[in-house]
Amino acid sequence: MKLSLVFPFFALLAVGCDNAVGSEPPYQGHSYIVGIDISGSRNRTELDESKKLLDGVIDHLQVGDHLTLIEVYQGGRVPARQWSDSTRTPRKSGAPTASEKRRLEDFKEIARMQTSILFDSARAKGILSTDIFGTLSRAADYAKASRNRGTTLLLLSDMMNETPDVMMTHQADIPGNRWIRELAAEKRIPRLEGVCVVVAGADVTTERGAAIRDFWDKYFEAASTHVSPDNYRNMISDPAEVACSGS
């Protein structure tokens, strides 16, 4: 009698364990690389909007996603701060376990905490330069490490590079195609193949802003990627829009 009751229990347990090891390849997650620009060229409202968008992106993170927060390089000797972490790859796609969900929530909590640190307004006052090129180089490095994951580069910036080499504060100072070709020839442009680039916070209404957008369009093309007009915006209210069409 005892054996007849115990045996089905263990058999059921064995079946349950077997189901846990599915043949379907696990979900690899998505990699979000976020460049955060809190330079003095951006006002408080823009920073709040960027932070809100980033929080939204964080809220939409799923189990297995990877998040990298990079402070836009300031140039000079002050290093940019960065934080990169991810949740564990889910064992089964589409059906995260309770433990995975709990870890995801913990991850989001930590990400929000890091976000609040990076958007520190007190620190913003002391930043005088913005090295977007350096940030893109570092983002390319992270994107390369993402391997098979889909990668989205979200730039929360006005895209005005302000380094001694390239100052975009005036329209006339914005480099032309020749400069980009020279960089490409010298292989000084980072490779961003397969990376979905989304810009939020850029000036798209003024001539200077349009010139800057044209420059970056050409630059990203040289970096083997493409920024659609819909992804080069001043403000993105819905975090779900942080994606490329067809991706």
Next chain:
Amino acid sequence: MANIFSPPTSNDVVKGGRFGRNGTDHSSAFSLNGDYPRTPRFQWAGGVARFWDKYMSLPNPFWAKPHPDAIDDGDENGVYAITRRTDYWFNRELAQLEQEAKLLAAEWAEKGLPRHDVERVGVLEPEQVLGMKCLELFRQWRKRVRTKMQDQIQSRSAALNRLIGESRAESNALEATANERKNTRSQIEAFQQFKESDPSRVGYDRIFKSSFGFWIFAGILTVAEFTANFPVFRLLLPMDSTLVQLASTLGEAAESHTWLAGPLVLFQDILLHFEAFLVALIAVVILVLLGKTTGSSARSVVAFSAKESPMAATTIRAHRRQHLFVFIVGFLGIVSVLSFLYFSRAQIAETAQSRVHSDSVSLAQAQLDQQAAGTDLAKTAATTQRVTDANRTLRQHLDDAAYAITVQRINNAIVLLNIGLVLAAMTLGFVYKREDLTDRQGEHPALRPLRARLQILEREALGHARGARISMSGAAAEAGRINHLLESHPLREWQGKQDRLQSVILQFRGENARIRGLDPANVIAFAQPSTILFPEVNEDEELRRPTEFNQLLQQLSEVETEFARVAAYAIPSGTQPTK
């Protein structure tokens, strides 16, 4: 004129002499019957003598050889034992006579008497007195010896009579036990042949007959006990922090299952607290098992009665004995488990509260670390995770603490519930019990006491036989002693006694002459013969044979014959005693 130096008649000795004390000489301690009052002069001396004879003549343990007297005194039943005291008495009286002779000699010597140069006509007065006393002492000695011997013979005869009576009584008792044993054996054989007129089945059926229903109820009881007690174990056994977080997450996830959330949460909780689950399950299963077993045993104890089914009495007694043991052990086990649960519930609130306190401290420390991390992104991530974990654990343990307080508050009610569930399990075991003792090995209940009675009777028979043998042996020994005393001729020493008494007159004369500085041969008064004429004694004179002695010997013979007859069939052992 008759004097002591003239031959007396034989009757003088027996009837007592015509010479006796005249009452004038108080210094003499002489007594006719031996019970004379002692004078102070000799009282202490006699005491010392008695003391010496009684204590100081004991054999010295340091002597290499035993004291000669000890050897002589060994036979307490012989003639010597009887005449020893008489000899001692004779020697003592003779010593006093000799002392008196010396005193008289001294008194007469002071006065120069008897005159050495004058012939006396007749016996000298002191010598006459001393002679008469010697004569009287001899008579007394002879009388005492005969009396002592006759008394001893009579005493032995009485003992013989008593022992014959005892032998007869023991023999009769032996025969009575033999008859009683025979009757008892007959009864035992009759009961062994006894068959029950109505050989009905010895057993009982289940009151609750459905096996399916039994298992359903058993399962319900187990589940109820488990549900009532599992939270206690869950709180008592601390859970890994990871499992705590997982439990919390699962609990939140279960909310989506709406009405199934309750069972799901409980089920998940059970699986996550696997240690507590195992312990609680084992405890509950044991509790239900103990209850069921105890109930079953109770039915076995109360359902059967050896009186109602005498032919199955042995089986029933063995059966009841075993189940009584199981019942007691099961009951103690139930009490132990319920006590454990009760006392555990009584302290879970403190346990849970201590965990809350510990978690609060951990959380405060994590928060301090988080503040200390400042804007350091790496440190902030780690400390934030710690704060989150600590918060989650604290919340879980706060819930546990609240639950523990509630459980502790209703502890008495829970224990009543536990008792009720155990009683239900016992009832289930009671009503589901089925037993059949038809294959019985019993016997009639009267057989056991009859066998015990038979055994007692056999022991009594052996005791009676032994008593009879001892009494007969003692009686035969007494008869032998009587014969020995009758043929002992204790007066054969009469010549020695007379010789010693003859020396008293000579001692008087010698002492008188010595004091006066004369030779007794020079005293003319002492020229007369000094020999005391004692009566002739028939040393072969036989002691009087007790009149009942022959009859007693006859009775002893009859008793021995009777005992041999009875012993032939009445003594339980194989060896039959001889006469």
